[in-house]
Amino acid sequence: xxxxxxxxxxxxxxxxxxxxxxxxxxxxxxxxxxxxxxxxxxxxxxxxxxxxxxxxxxxxxxxxxxxxxxxxxxxxxxxxxxxxxxxxxxxxxxxxxxxxxxxxxxxxxxxxxxxxxxxxxxxxxxxxxxxxxxxxxxxxxxxxxxxxxxxxxxxxxxxxxxxxxxxxxxxxxxxxxxxxxxxxxxxxxxxxxxxxxxxxxxxxxxxxxxxxxxxxxxxxxxxxxxxxxxxxxxxxxxxxxxxxxxxxxxxxxxxxxxxxxxxxxxxxxxxxxx
Ligand SMILES: Nc1ncnc2c1ncn2[C@@H]1O[C@H](COP(=O)(O)OP(=O)(O)OP(=O)(O)O)[C@@H](O)[C@H]1O
Numbered sequence: 001x002x003x004x005x006x007x008x009x010x011x012x013x014x015x016x017x018x019x020x021x022x023x024x025x026x027x028x029x030x031x032x033x034x035x036x037x038x039x040x041x042x043x044x045x046x047x048x049x050x051x052x053x054x055x056x057x058x059x060x061x062x063x064x065x066x067x068x069x070x071x072x073x074x075x076x077x078x079x080x081x082x083x084x085x086x087x088x089x090x091x092x093x094x095x096x097x098x099x100x101x102x103x104x105x106x107x108x109x110x111x112x113x114x115x116x117x118x119x120x121x122x123x124x125x126x127x128x129x130x131x132x133x134x135x136x137x138x139x140x141x142x143x144x145x146x147x148x149x150x151x152x153x154x155x156x157x158x159x160x161x162x163x164x165x166x167x168x169x170x171x172x173x174x175x176x177x178x179x180x181x182x183x184x185x186x187x188x189x190x191x192x193x194x195x196x197x198x199x200x201x202x203x204x205x206x207x208x209x210x211x212x213x214x215x216x217x218x219x220x221x222x223x224x225x226x227x228x229x230x231x232x233x234x235x236x237x238x239x240x241x242x243x244x245x246x247x248x249x250x251x252x253x254x255x256x257x258x259x260x261x262x263x264x265x266x267x268x269x270x271x272x273x274x
Contacts, residue, residue: 187210
């Protein structure tokens, strides 16, 4: 029997109140213990899905399950307890600039636990070790490279031993080497700490290299979800365009416009539509 998914969205409909549906019936699963990558066009609602999983947003319709619990039925205490089981890396790298690396990672432990300082010290150093930065504990965020800052943010996100980690575009703005390091780290932490990870990313190389499960979001719905192999083998032209990053296909490069001739041809010079 397949283990139940760690997170599941069933028929999720969501809009920000301006009459437009960002999500129009999303059904997707996040398999337990795996790395799930959420792909989709810019503005397609990927971050919105992470916020729904984190309980920061509620669906207008449909349900979001976290470890078998319908998030919509949780009261404030239930939501709080659920969030304690999650690490979130929104705006990856947003460290407190006036605190050392050590204090940044210690922050959630000091805020949310009653642990003694010697114990906090051990946990912080363990988490920094896991991201390869135990030696940088006394640095200030301003002294770190972008890639290092993100690793510190990652150490902070796992400080409270979450079961689920949500990453929103963890590679944006990083050079290729740092991207590779971050990608390997996400995979490694997932496996060694027994996490479940959800990553929103535009990085196709990363996606196919480390994902166990890929979800492709198109027009507010899940166009396809499955293993990297299943996604690669899909004969859906939309999926193929997406994974080959082709500029034109079912999703057009050009925003709908009048013909080129109409804008630039002889008639345009005479003042347009004659
Ligand atoms: N707080 C908000 N209020 C109103 N509209 C919003 C809000 N947040 C996002 N949106 C809109 O909802 C849509 C989906 O946004 P979302 O950030 O979820 O997309 P995304 O797929 O993560 O995009 P990207 O890949 O560009 O980060 C966009 O059109 C966005 O403008």
